[in-house]
Amino acid sequence: GRPLDLAGRRVVVSAGGTREALDPVRYLGNRSSGLQGYALARTAAARGAEVTLVAANVALPDPAGATVVRVESAAELREAVLAASGEADVVVMAAAVADFRPAARHDAKIKKSDGEPEPIRLAKNPDILAELGERRRAGASGSGGPAGSAGAAGPGGSAGPAVIVGFAAETHDVLANGQAKLARKRCDLLVVNQVGEGRAFGTPDNAATVLVAGGEPVEVPLGPKEDLADAVWDLVAARLA
Ligand code: C5P
DSSP states (O other): OOOOTTTTOEEEEEEEBOOEESSSSOEEOOOOOSHHHHHHHHHHHHTTOEEEEEEESOOSOOOTTEEEEEEOSHHHHHHHHHHHHTTOSEEEEOSBOOSEEESSOOSSOOOGGGOSOOOOOEEEOOOHHHHHHHHHHHHOOSOOSHHHHTTSSOTTOTTOOSEEEEEEEESSSHHHHHHHHHHHTTOSEEEEEEOSSSOOTTOSEEEEEEEETTSOOEEEEEEEHHHHHHHHHHHHHHHHO
16 A cells, blocks of 8 residues: 555646647647656545646546646646645646647638648747746745755745656756756756657656756656656655655
């Protein structure tokens, strides 16, 4: 059985991949299945946490013990995560959030009969993970850095979640890029996946390196996504303690 080391903790997990509307029937999206985020939500609930799962376009049954908020776009995901994170101890951003959206959403379906297609212009989406880290930094009093601010304001405090976890898929210089991202986004933990070597989306297994702010990286060997989830919660529980 799992330890009940997250009992009484409020956690927010985002999962899946956002869709950015181009017109009423088309979108720009990605291949995220939501399996890793759902595994995180399920295992957190099993360890006693009160879980809000913000699910973007996931075709999976609701995990037992989680409150599920369904969203489609990055803007909707941002609203849902920020709303839930006000009272959260932990936020885990496992969702693949679109970095860009079509600059304009057409009200009517774009038709072949409209003539030559127009290029799709893109606008930048806000980085939700960086925003969470920035909010915490701005709200934290005194003690600098993610580790020092853990629990500073307590649950529901204005300083934001005590522990912030990001995910990153990197194709090269995995550790160097990951360390830079961990610092830039002010996360406590960054789960780095190597992608592009036949490791497919939608598979039940995952392997990763978990980068730890102020600590040594933890290698999680290839195995079920539950195992990676439990390794993340072990590190989260240690930081909350
Ligand atoms: O910068 P990059 O997209 O590689 O970072 C990935 C991490 O940032 C993930 O945890 C993802 O959920 C989060 N992210 C975000 N908002 C975005 C893009 C990514 O929160 N607009």
